[in-house]
Amino acid sequence: MGTWIVNGQILDGENNRVAKSVFIENGRIAKIVDGEVAVKDTEGHELIDAAGQLIAPGLIDMHVHLREPGFEHKETIATGTRSAARGGFTTIACMPNTRPVIDTPETVKYVLDKAESEGIVRVLPYGCITDNQLGRELTDFAALKEAGVFAFTDDGVGVQSAQMMKDAMTKAAALGMPVVAHCEDNTLVVGAAVTEGAFARKHGLKGIPNESEAIHVGRDILLAEATGVHYHVCHVSTEQSVRLIRQAKQLGIKVTAEVCPHHLLLSDEDIPGMDANWKMNPPLRTPKDVKACIEGLEDGTIDIVVTDHAPHSEEEKAKGMEAAPFGIVGFETAFPLLYTKFVLTGQWTLQFLLDRMTVKPAEVFELDWGTLKVGAAADIVLIDLEAEKEVDPSEFLSKGRNTPFTGWKLKGWPTQTMVAGRVVWSEA
Template identity: 45%
Template sequence: MRLMIKGGRIIDPVNSIDLVGDILVEDGLVQEISPAIRTKKAEVLDANGKIVCPGFIDMHVHLREPGFEYKEDIASGTRAAAVGGFTTVCCMPNTNPVIDNGAVAAFVCSRARQVGVVNVFPIGSITKKQQGTEISEMADLVQAGCVAVSDDGRPVMNAEIMRRALEYSRMFDIPVISHCEDLDLSEDGQMHEGFYSTLYGLKGIPAAAEEVMVARDILLAETTKSRVHFAHISTRGSVELIKMAKRKGLAVTCEVTPHHLTLTDEMVRDYDPDTKVNPPLRSREDVEALRQGLIEGVIDCIVTDHAPHEVEAKDCEYNLASCGISGLETAVAVILNDLVNSGIVDISDVVRLMSVNPANILKLDRGNLAPGKVADITILDLELERRVEPSRFLSKGKNNPFKGRVLKGWPWATIVRGRLVAYNGKLVV
């Protein structure tokens, strides 16, 4: 099968490509990139006025399968990813059973091949059953297809366990993804600790609950000479700590979510449970620091932390609601609307943050449009305007704080291994 993508602005930072031209795809691989490819027999996708880039990779999603299919499953989650502009997703291990052994990891990979419409790579748990007391069998996890380990949703509170996990991970050259939260400091917290938590009468979660764990794991990364990736950082202090670690040459990377880049704790004023996330929405000062971290290159990736929930988990009192945002279908649009079209970051930087860097961190053969590479391609329309309507989400989770907003800039087409899977907001497979 041949596909010709014609007339788009092609951005590929890895190969220093930024030109208006054509891409020829054949048998799932990129065959040629040129300002003008002479007519060949192929299906033509006219990308005039669009941005054509390596497929976006979301290295932090919750697909919920196995065990919590009423919230999401691999079929629904990958369909949401496709219309959201993602060609690859990495799913977190807080399933039931936990992805803490090769059998569960192999099940996820097999299920993804059967029903998934985008690439799926599992992330195994650092500790057995995510209980923080005994390290998982990383060798089995890696052999079964895991590309990293994390106890996401639960921090590894025991520093000795975390140290040994970091040492063990070096054998497989995989990153340990750290969920930075000191549970003693965050216990029973509902939102960011500050002016608005006092005003709204909700127990706060201090920035220090995140930052003390970031500091601890930086020290452990230095001690063990291992790779640590910090999940969903949310505070100015975390940015400063990671900046210092990088200046020292430590192997640390980090990610941030669209909601932490664009929303503040003031939004909790209506007690809408869709604004309840972990880590919580932070102060305006924190948001500005995160944005500056993007500009300076301190922050490596933008991820969704896609956390879909059933209606009952969110349609309740704020203090009883589950944390999380169903973000796969709005993440790219939020970034394009709030950061790119507003001039805060350049579109080429977004390609690095959402494609090139995640591929490098996880050592995936993606994020690159060179001839011979897998044809995973995301096409963006920076002028397209659309209203966020969660009722139309392909994800089972409708919990999204951007509901009702009109955003300018959306994914226009998603191509996975040379196959068009989503087009203009609709699934086509």
């Protein structure tokens, strides 16, 4: 028995929505049919009526924090993958700053086994660049690759030693693996919680300067050029970083980059007060930086959109702007936010947005998912582009409620998510 998704709409590549039906068999897309399907063809198969819905590839998020092992009070693989599915994501890549960190084959196996037994979407684990993310000794890259990691990062902290990063890139390049960098010079950020800008000045806070990110971006681009590694920049937030990545691409250096919805939608001037739900790392930057990030995504300097989903408990975030941990949740609001603020306003096409959350991440990291084609894995999300809802953190499936978008009225909400032909989440 297969599954028919009928009466839906699929983009035709020109941003036009065309009536289509999709037949799924053995976890893969077997047919894509124009228009309606005859009743006799659906007999004996499961039927999903997607009337009024967009049929899209499952979204891919290459930067998430599932917190397990070690921080299960913030999130678990079970709760995180359910939150991801509700947001329309079918493939997610989890960062290694857990406890223990993902720096041994045993921890990789733990995460993969948990994802298999308790997760509901596809989980790809990153492996650490350095032991315990301390920046002192490189991990065993070959063993981690064999165990199942697809790339290396110390996300959560920057690799402070240029020699350590160059050695890491050399090893990763030999294995054909990407190095993914959280770019932050620690000497410039100690004791700071927000960016250097209007909010910091108003509240007498030490600011995180743009250079703290851009210095590492520039350094690592030069090291990537020297080693030939695929170098990917995490959560770009500054005008200087965008400029450096643009120049690197023009020179033919193998660099790719990502940006988060919050760095495209909010600046430090939007922060309403000392509410730690507005505290993330990188911090919300200036309007000039927001403009640069948007332009960077639009011109291809920045390749993909990620959420940097970073749940924390309400007790932790209640400690205030200076003492609370960095991070906000992102799975369940990412697509509606960007669809409402960029597609409905006419700045982007729907195809542009979908590509940067599906096709492009798959291309950047050479993944097998992210498309609606016959023979492809049936990773599919149905999206209601018309229904409007308010962001209500109390309804999140994530354990985290830490978002600055509470009360925003948005359109473009996923209604059903399917991984390899199996419905893993449904609004109904």
